[in-house]
Amino acid sequence: MATRHFLTLLDLDTDELRYLVQRAIAIKNGLKTHGPTYTPFTNRTLAMIFEKSSTRTRVSFETAMAQFGGHALFLSSRDTQLGRGEPIADTARVLAEMVDAVMIRTFSHAGLEAFAAASEVPVINALTDDYHPCQLLADVMTWTELRGSVKGRTAVWIGDGNNMCHSWINAARQFDFQLRVCCPQGYEPRQDILAAAGDRVTILHDPMAAVDNADLVTTDVWASMGQEEEQARRETDFASFQVSEALLDRAKDDVLFLHCLPAHRGEEISATLLDDPRAVVWQEAGNRLHAQKALIEFLLLGRVEG
Numbered sequence: 001m002a003t004r005h006f007l008t009l010l011d012l013d014t015d016e017l018r019y020l021v022q023r024a025i026a027i028k029n030g031l032k033t034h035g036p037t038y039t040p041f042t043n044r045t046l047a048m049i050f051e052k053s054s055t056r057t058r059v060s061f062e063t064a065m066a067q068f069g070g071h072a073l074f075l076s077s078r079d080t081q082l083g084r085g086e087p088i089a090d091t092a093r094v095l096a097e098m099v100d101a102v103m104i105r106t107f108s109h110a111g112l113e114a115f116a117a118a119s120e121v122p123v124i125n126a127l128t129d130d131y132h133p134c135q136l137l138a139d140v141m142t143w144t145e146l147r148g149s150v151k152g153r154t155a156v157w158i159g160d161g162n163n164m165c166h167s168w169i170n171a172a173r174q175f176d177f178q179l180r181v182c183c184p185q186g187y188e189p190r191q192d193i194l195a196a197a198g199d200r201v202t203i204l205h206d207p208m209a210a211v212d213n214a215d216l217v218t219t220d221v222w223a224s225m226g227q228e229e230e231q232a233r234r235e236t237d238f239a240s241f242q243v244s245e246a247l248l249d250r251a252k253d254d255v256l257f258l259h260c261l262p263a264h265r266g267e268e269i270s271a272t273l274l275d276d277p278r279a280v281v282w283q284e285a286g287n288r289l290h291a292q293k294a295l296i297e298f299l300l301l302g303r304v305e306g
């Protein structure tokens with residue numbers, strides 16, 4: 001069987017993605033009921049390559065492997081030969097000789113694709129400059145847990161047309177919901193990613209109009225990792241794109257607010273937004289653990305019943 005990778009949400013078909021969301025919910029319930037007694041990965045290892053910082057992604061993958069009976073290896077590009085110029089493809093071939101799967105957080109999506117092309121074990125995208133698909137598994141899981149099927153619903157992305165926005169666009173395609181992307185002029189998502197989503201995704205520039213009748217509102221930092229030097233300019237360009245309680249009041253009464261975190265209070269969100277009951281970001285963050293367990297299980301074992 002060909003090795004399956006998870007580089008974007010388009011690497012799985014819609015049926016597989018729906019299965020993953022349901023499986024993640026079942027795994028979460030099993031953990032609550034029985035504790036970490038399900039250990040399908042005894043003595044299996046996941047290599048985790050981090051070329052950018054992380055809290056949630058590292059802790060969730062490492063905990064997932066530990067609770068599943070296996071082990072995760074934290075590999076920073078600072079301390080591995082990758083940082084000293086060993087070719088990506090060579091590293092991929094070497095790791096595949098020893099570990100069962102590889103997770104990578106890096107800058108270049110093309111670099112991730114090159115790694116996956118050379119890898120005989122599953123490769124998981126843990127964030128690139130272009131996509132963050134693992135976060136969307138947790139986000140759709142959270143939305144589904146709280147509101148049931150997301151099909152036909154309306155989500156609104158406020159802010160930068162960045163890696164998270166691109167993954168929301170792919171999620172709209174795969175899970176069949178409407179997405180309004182509301183960004184400042186000049187910060188639109190990539191045209192090819194947008195075009196492939198067809199009329200499910202629309203671009204707007206007025207946050208008040210964008211959230212009208214929305215089921216879900218989400219945002220992200222104004223300057224992503226690697227864009228630190230643009231922070232000041234972006235603070236000016238995004239000033240009228242802050243998500244506040246007043247903005248959520250314009251959406252549906254039962255609207256949910258998601259943020260992948262880390263958040264910058266007083267920038268992309270108001271100082272108190274995360275205290276509002278409509279914000280479900282802690283559940284969302286916790287769901288990274290369960291969603292990624294379902295993903296690793298699927299990539300290594302295929303579908304599992306029950």
Ligand code: CP
Nearest residue numbers: 054055056057260261
């Ligand atoms: N949301 C997310 O990926 O968080 P980290 O950068 O802390 O991993």
Ligand code: NVA
Nearest residue numbers: 162220224225260261
């Ligand atoms: N867009 C953000 C997401 C962080 C999880 C970044 O790339 O820094």
